[in-house]
Amino acid sequence: MTVDLAGTTGRTGGDPGRSGRAGGETDAGKKRRRPFGAQPLGILFSAPYLIFVGVVFAYPVIFAVWMSFHDYFFTAPGAQVDRPFVGFDNYVTALTDPDVWRAFGNVGIFLIINVPLTVVLSIVLATALDRVVRARTFFRVAFYVPYVTASVAVVAVWLFLFSNTGLINNVLGPLAPTPSWLVNSALAMPTIALFVTWKGLGFYILLYLAALQNVQKELYESVAVDGGGRLRQFFSVTVPGVRPATFLVVLLSTITGANLFTEPYLLTNGGGPNGASTSPVLLIYQKGIEQQNPDVAAAIGVVLIVFVLVIALLQRRFVGREES
Amino acid sequence: MRSRIVTYGVLTLGALAFLFPFYYMVVGSLQTNPDPSIAGAFPHPSNLTTENFTAIDGRINLLQGLANSGIFTGGVILGTLVFGVLAGYALAVLKWRGRSATFALVLLVQVVPFQLLMIPLYVMIARDYGLSDSYLGMILPFFINSTAVVIFRQYFLQLPKELFDAARIDGAGEFRLLWSVALPLVRPALLTAVLLTFIGPWNEFLWPFLITKDASMQPLAVSLANFISTIAASTTNPFGAMMAGAVVLAAPAVALFLIFQRYFTSNDLGSGVKG
Amino acid sequence: MDAKGPITIWYSNNDAEIAWGQQMVAAWNAANPDQQVTAQEIPAGSSSEEVIGAAITAGNAPCLIFNTSPAAVPGFQKQGGLVDLSDFPDGEQYITDRSGDLADQYRSDDGGFYQLPWKSNPVMIFYNKDLFAKAGLDPENPQLSTYDEFLATSQKLKAAGVSDYAINPAPTSEFFQSWFDFYPLYAAQTGGKQLVEDGKATFDDADGAAVADFWRTVYADQLAGNEQYQGDAFADGKAAMAIVGPWAISVYKDKVNWGSVPVPTEKGTAASDTWTFSDAKNVGLFTACQNKATAWDVLKFATSEEQDGAWLNETGQMPLRKDLTTTYADYFQANPAYQRFGDQAARTVEVPNVQNSVEIWQTFRDGYSKAVIFGEGDVKSFLSDAETQIDQLAAGK
Numbered sequence: 001m002t003v004d005l006a007g008t009t010g011r012t013g014g015d016p017g018r019s020g021r022a023g024g025e026t027d028a029g030k031k032r033r034r035p036f037g038a039q040p041l042g043i044l045f046s047a048p049y050l051i052f053v054g055v056v057f058a059y060p061v062i063f064a065v066w067m068s069f070h071d072y073f074f075t076a077p078g079a080q081v082d083r084p085f086v087g088f089d090n091y092v093t094a095l096t097d098p099d100v101w102r103a104f105g106n107v108g109i110f111l112i113i114n115v116p117l118t119v120v121l122s123i124v125l126a127t128a129l130d131r132v133v134r135a136r137t138f139f140r141v142a143f144y145v146p147y148v149t150a151s152v153a154v155v156a157v158w159l160f161l162f163s164n165t166g167l168i169n170n171v172l173g174p175l176a177p178t179p180s181w182l183v184n185s186a187l188a189m190p191t192i193a194l195f196v197t198w199k200g201l202g203f204y205i206l207l208y209l210a211a212l213q214n215v216q217k218e219l220y221e222s223v224a225v226d227g228g229g230r231l232r233q234f235f236s237v238t239v240p241g242v243r244p245a246t247f248l249v250v251l252l253s254t255i256t257g258a259n260l261f262t263e264p265y266l267l268t269n270g271g272g273p274n275g276a277s278t279s280p281v282l283l284i285y286q287k288g289i290e291q292q293n294p295d296v297a298a299a300i301g302v303v304l305i306v307f308v309l310v311i312a313l314l315q316r317r318f319v320g321r322e323e324s
Numbered sequence: 325m326r327s328r329i330v331t332y333g334v335l336t337l338g339a340l341a342f343l344f345p346f347y348y349m350v351v352g353s354l355q356t357n358p359d360p361s362i363a364g365a366f367p368h369p370s371n372l373t374t375e376n377f378t379a380i381d382g383r384i385n386l387l388q389g390l391a392n393s394g395i396f397t398g399g400v401i402l403g404t405l406v407f408g409v410l411a412g413y414a415l416a417v418l419k420w421r422g423r424s425a426t427f428a429l430v431l432l433v434q435v436v437p438f439q440l441l442m443i444p445l446y447v448m449i450a451r452d453y454g455l456s457d458s459y460l461g462m463i464l465p466f467f468i469n470s471t472a473v474v475i476f477r478q479y480f481l482q483l484p485k486e487l488f489d490a491a492r493i494d495g496a497g498e499f500r501l502l503w504s505v506a507l508p509l510v511r512p513a514l515l516t517a518v519l520l521t522f523i524g525p526w527n528e529f530l531w532p533f534l535i536t537k538d539a540s541m542q543p544l545a546v547s548l549a550n551f552i553s554t555i556a557a558s559t560t561n562p563f564g565a566m567m568a569g570a571v572v573l574a575a576p577a578v579a580l581f582l583i584f585q586r587y588f589t590s591n592d593l594g595s596g597v598k599g
Numbered sequence: 600m601d602a603k604g605p606i607t608i609w610y611s612n613n614d615a616e617i618a619w620g621q622q623m624v625a626a627w628n629a630a631n632p633d634q635q636v637t638a639q640e641i642p643a644g645s646s647s648e649e650v651i652g653a654a655i656t657a658g659n660a661p662c663l664i665f666n667t668s669p670a671a672v673p674g675f676q677k678q679g680g681l682v683d684l685s686d687f688p689d690g691e692q693y694i695t696d697r698s699g700d701l702a703d704q705y706r707s708d709d710g711g712f713y714q715l716p717w718k719s720n721p722v723m724i725f726y727n728k729d730l731f732a733k734a735g736l737d738p739e740n741p742q743l744s745t746y747d748e749f750l751a752t753s754q755k756l757k758a759a760g761v762s763d764y765a766i767n768p769a770p771t772s773e774f775f776q777s778w779f780d781f782y783p784l785y786a787a788q789t790g791g792k793q794l795v796e797d798g799k800a801t802f803d804d805a806d807g808a809a810v811a812d813f814w815r816t817v818y819a820d821q822l823a824g825n826e827q828y829q830g831d832a833f834a835d836g837k838a839a840m841a842i843v844g845p846w847a848i849s850v851y852k853d854k855v856n857w858g859s860v861p862v863p864t865e866k867g868t869a870a871s872d873t874w875t876f877s878d879a880k881n882v883g884l885f886t887a888c889q890n891k892a893t894a895w896d897v898l899k900f901a902t903s904e905e906q907d908g909a910w911l912n913e914t915g916q917m918p919l920r921k922d923l924t925t926t927y928a929d930y931f932q933a934n935p936a937y938q939r940f941g942d943q944a945a946r947t948v949e950v951p952n953v954q955n956s957v958e959i960w961q962t963f964r965d966g967y968s969k970a971v972i973f974g975e976g977d978v979k980s981f982l983s984d985a986e987t988q989i990d991q992l993a994a995g996k
Contacts, residue, residue, distance in 0.1 A: 037418075037419045039418035041420070041498045046411045046415070048407040048410065053433060053468075057436070063444040076660075076679040099965070121338075125334075128338075132335060137585070143338065143342055148519070150570075152527065152552070152573065153548065154570065156567065157349045161348065201342075259438075293958070301439075446656070447656055447657060533642065537642050537654070542642075562830040
């Protein structure tokens with residue numbers, strides 16, 4: 001049972017002043033200030049979620065931050081150990097470790113490849129998908145399928161495809177790089193970026209498809225009347241029209257990229273040749289769990305979170321915000 | 325006309341590139357000996373077999389793994405549907421103090437990497453709550469999916485205000501509003517969120533691995549990840565066995581998606597992102 | 600420490616070891632109905648140490664784990680997770696009687712035994728007799744005892760094209776991979792030295808350089824691959840040699856016509872004097888255990904002469920027992936293929952029992968991978984940089 005909201009959307013979409021706020025201040029009779037807002041039931045509705053976040057999330061995060069300022073390691077219950085406060089020592093250790101810098105650098109390489117590629121491919125494919133009528137189901141399924149499958153499942157195929165004697169190298173013949181893809185310090189991270197882009201594209205196509213519905217058809221027509229072809233329509237109507245979606249895509253793919261763990265872990269055990277595909281989260285895992293240095297790991301984690309927040313703020317400034 | 329060919333051309337090329345690894349995965353799972361040559365991509369009938377499936381089933385119990393994955397994922401979907409919808413509705417439709425702070429929290433939760441929280445979480449859930457080796461312990465950190473909350477909020481935002489005002493004037497309470505007015509309108513969108521929420525726990529292999537020592541409780545993603553990293557090397561056709569396991573893990577997700585994908589029609593996702 | 604009652608144990612997850620584990624548990628349970636043992640396979644993972652560490656933290660570790668890696672013991676000890684077996688009245692005695700001189704490598708800094716040395720897999724060179732014959736080499740007396748000989752033999756194998764690689768140790772960067780390329784040869788070259796002794800790294804010297812240069816040549820001449828092979832390269836005929844312990848015999852026996860020799864040294868050493876890496880796995884008794892006295896009794900039972908014999912029979916891995924070949928002379932006579940390993944088991948080197956053990960090995964591996972496997976940067980600086988870092992780690996940073 002599908003409901004076509006296009007009609008109502010057009011209406012609310014056309015009134016920026018009312019975007020996103022139901023029960024806005026212009027409602028007659030709601031002018032009096034109430035301490036908990038007009039519908040305090042909202043607090044009740046959100047309570048389970050907030051409790052969940054508080055328990056499952058807030059406590060570990062606060063604990064992690066606390067750990068990053070102390071000399072800490074996990075002990076059996078009942079074991080007595082010193083846990084001295086060490087100020088910024090862990091941060092110094094983390095930030096003077098070349099491995100950490102390389103890991104952040106790797107994430108940078110990853111983002112530079114993955115984010116623009118994701119945006120371009122998903123907007124192009126979404127536009128194309130929006131326009132076709134025949135075999136639409138087939139195409140849609142083709143693009144979403146990688147997204148719904150587990151990395152664990154798919155990684156093994158890629159390992160095989162990109163290995164020294166794998167199909168890709170067989171096809172490329174003499175052009176195949178040596179050492180081959182995933183063991184090549186220069187190519188390891190780009191290969192992972194390619195894999196993650198391929199895998200995540202379905203989700204972003206979905207976001208763009210939805211945003212495309214809001215671009216009014218008349219705009220295309222007016223460009224066409226002026227003699228503009230498909231390409232011109234794409235650049236002057238589509239791209240600006242889906243700007244909020246672009247922001248969301250950029251933001252989400254950045255967050256996912258910065259927190260990359262599964263792919264480096266599975267595709268290049270232990271971080272690839274010479275640390276060429278180590279990611280900060282992989283380091284957190286290694287240091288915190290394998291090497292039992294959760295204090296340094298926590299420091300890396302805090303730095304990572306700050307790093308992501310800064311990038312997110314920059315993106316918001318330059319790419320534009322989502323209007324809601 | 326030309327542009328139509330270009331469009332279909334681009335899509336077809338894209339679709340082939342996207343599907344090829346899956347085709348290769350299925351081919352790999354059915355081959356007796358892995359054949360990385362170009363010819364191997366189109367397998368010879370004599371090289372086909374189902375023994376890879378039996379091999380991996382002998383080492384990790386596929387059915388039990390699937391069942392565990394199902395319970396884990398089901399629990400998360402339940403929590404997200406019940407409490408996530410409530411939160412999304414509150415964030416979109418109701419006006420209350422702390423609303424924007426809560427939304428900021430929903431976004432912030434997604435920024436923090438799970439691996440950072442893993443051990444404190446483990447200590448809390450296993451030691452303090454005593455929930456190790458239990459499904460509840462597995463489900464707890466994932467119970468309400470924050471991305472889904474964002475999606476629910478978006479859907480509810482698209483519903484016209486007038487609908488709610490009219491119902492309120494008629495004396496409907498908020499809960500009634502949610503249940504009888506808002507939910508039916510976004511039901512197809514709920515399905516979208518369910519499908520997206522499904523993917524997380526179905527594919528999660530680190531947390532369940534930590535929290536359950538008992539091999540019979542482990543979801544399939546965990547068993548497969550461990551198989552690939554440790555046991556595969558000692559089987560006869562490691563690649564084939566891995567592919568067989570991968571096919572089994574991917575199949576339900578893909579099947580579910582195929583069945584429900586028509587609800588993904590762009591109209592419903594609602595102008596999930598306003599333009 | 601005196602409590603008795605039911606306990607839980609974990610054992611390894613490969614077939615032969617599971618079989619042994621089950622019969623051991625059954626035998627104990629039959630004789631001790633009020634102290635039942637519940638057993639389970641250790642949860643599999645790329646590194647089971649994480650699971651054990653997490654279990655210690657949560658307080659739900661089992662009483663005994665029959666697969667405790669010596670490299671992880673310092674970490675578990677620091678966590679307060681392991682019981683000092685010397686605290687049992689007969690602890691010290693039992694361990695030293697059973698293992699003799701080898702036991703000393705397993706003591707911790709405070710002199711106590713936080714692990715029971717259980718069994719080892721002395722690392723040796725396996726070679727494929729058929730492939731050697733095909734390449735025109737003598738399959739019964741291969742020239743593999745000096746570095747020069749080893750390299751020349753490998754070059755011949757490569758030139759003859761009988762396999763992709765002469766030898767193919769795993770080139771990946773997990774902290775434990777150096778145990779199967781650098782460390783066995785280092786043990787042999789130095790006649791039994793550990794990587795770290797008396798809190799100081801030992802490998803930045805002529806011996807360490809000789810071993811590292813040897814492997815550098817192997818990789819530079821592409822006698823070994825720098826990409827991970829999914830599966831066992833030796834079993835699949837992709838490599839003519841392997842460097843591994845006797846547990847692999849059960850994997851190879853039907854697939855490869857194999858022979859074994861000790862690892863090479865620079866100038867060659869007699870087989871009866873050659874040392875190697877032990878690849879030992881030991882048993883830990885964990886503080887979370889309620890009934891420690893029972894756990895200790897079960898441990899003694901499981902490592903008794905009878906049970907060690909059953910272990911040897913079932914798995915072919917060497918119990919860390921002194922006078923191994925004489926105690927089980929019958930077995931070795933019936934299984935001559937294992938005789939060499941039985942001999943070798945008396946000369947094995949363990950990973951150093953020092954703080955930050957895992958991190959030390961990871962640091963070493965990262966540098967080794969860069970300089971030796973991928974040839975970026977030179978061996979000399981790798982050894983000296985690694986030494987500086989490891990000295991700090993061993994001192995507790």
